[in-house]
Amino acid sequence: MSVRTLSSALLLLGLMAIATPVAATTLAIVGARVLPAPDVDPIDAGVVLVREGRIVAVGPAESVEVPADAEVVDARGATLTAGFWNSHVHFLAPVMSRAAPSAPEVLEAALAEMLGRWGFTTVFDLSSLQDDAAGVRARIESGEVAGPAILHVGAPFFPADGTPVYVRDRIEAAGGPSAEVADPAAGAARATRQIADGADGVKLFAGAIVGGEVGVQAMDIAVAQAVAGAARQAGKPVFAHPTNREGLEVALAAGVDVLTHVAPQAGVLDATMLERLHAADVALIPTLGLFEVELARERLPPDVVAQVLTTAVSQVRDYAAVGGTLLFGTDVGYIERADTGREYALLVDAGLDWRAILAMLTTAPAARFGQAEATGRVMPGMRADLVLLDGDPTRDPSAFADVRLTLREGRALYRKSSRRSRTDAGEDDGR
Ligand SMILES: [Zn+2]
Structure with a gap:
């Protein structure tokens, strides 16, 4: 293995370490209007906690404690629904x-x-x-x-x-x-x-x-x-x-x-x-x-x-x-x-x-399709399949098409404006 390929391999390993979520990290989505499900009333200024790809807590800000080491997504002004x-x-x-x-x-x-x-x-x-x-x-x-x-x-x-x-x-x-x-x-x-x-x-x-x-x-x-x-x-x-x-x-x-x-x-x-x-x-x-x-x-x-x-x-x-x-x-x-x-x-x-x-x-x-126990609601125990919308679809359903962030099992599939790509990650790492 040449020095050049070795350093590329190490760089790749470094990137992988960054991309792999640390098991204990909590993602906290804070401040959104949460629509837990169609048959449940919205929660204003809610907090949703995600760990290891699952939803672990959902509720109004005063009732859900955000861990000090959580990665926080500021979702004020947005609406959170199930994926x-x-x-x-x-x-x-x-x-x-x-x-x-x-x-x-x-x-x-x-x-x-x-x-x-x-x-x-x-x-x-x-x-x-x-x-x-x-x-x-x-x-x-x-x-x-x-x-x-x-x-x-x-x-x-x-x-x-x-x-x-x-x-x-x-x-x-x-x-x-x-x-x-x-x-x-x-x-x-x-x-x-x-x-x-x-x-x-x-x-x-x-x-x-x-x-x-x-x-x-x-x-x-x-x-x-x-x-x-x-x-x-x-x-x-x-x-x-x-x-x-x-x-x-x-x-x-x-x-x-x-x-x-x-x-x-x-x-x-x-x-x-x-x-x-x-x-x-x-x-x-x-x-x-x-x-x-x-x-x-x-x-x-x-x-x-x-x-x-x-x-x-x-x-x-x-x-x-x-x-x-x-x-x-x-x-x-x-x-x-x-x-x-x-x-x-x-x-x-x-x-x-x-x-x-x-x-x-x-x-x-x-x-x-037999997955009601796993997904479809913003509820503890469900997969962290979540969509953050700009605007409020309860006032104007066109907001269902205005997506800020899409998470599948806590992992981003889409992020508005700062779209995550391999190229971006590489540039960040090189700095
Ligand atoms: Zn078709």
Whole structure:
């Protein structure tokens, strides 16, 4: 080993010693308005203590003592909530490729830009190519890069002759096998295999947009039931892409857990459909902003776009009114827009208040995906998955998109203005 490589190695060790949190250090977030959960009243000027990646104390300043050696985050003027879930994302960007891995700092910056910047500490990938979501997860969980907790569904299930028109090129370019399934037994076998290989759920295209004369290809009900049955047997959630009324019927017949989008093509949902979805305990991810982005890309006239959006918004409003579960999701990764501001504005249009939106971001997905004991609330014992917002979303829900700091298990995934990067750390060390 040359002197030069030896000194580089020592420098690296020094950096690692700085980056590794000392087990006994307490992080104290002081002065924020704390929103412990949607069903709990806010705490003004609260203190939250974090140790070893967990929340250890929460309360008003007068009742929580900050240890003298704590690292203090001055959070006055900000609002602290549990870390957000985005229950509909895709890891499709070239920097997220498993086959051609990008440098750690490049991947980390891309994850921060797409997710950490918007407060997401847990995400559900609803299918990527070539197992890329699993690849990104492995790099995060090994400690190589900072990023959110990732759940994923592996490869999707398309109807026979039902590969969606908007993914055909990507799938062909990736050279992957067909994700179409025509036979119930083959579908069940693939679902079982994918879950054994690490998938956290399955995704059915109950109605697939294929274009041309067919328009929307519905999945055969027996196939949908077989795939969903295999997932249920393994205790994993079933997602369905509904698209239209027939797709909603397939989703209901298969007993799915989550609809990945509203279905404006189905029109305004009548009371019977709303009740059937609610009785089946189906959760709905609106992805309202997606429709706006997609229809604008197709250059449809503004009045047509507005009409589709009005129908989409009405489905969210009506499902909330019957007590249906909503989960926050944006389809980021498929669409480029990472900014969540417009989605919050559309959810407000649907009549949702801050408590309903916070539930979609935290407690509802944590409960739906079996993690309610671990995350979703600012409460002692929970993982220190936290978001510090500039402004107060109880007064103006647009503040949900104005993130100052995102922590996953106490570790920063994003910090406004003084963004932490490997380069910055290196420069600091060299001084
Ligand atoms: Zn999607």
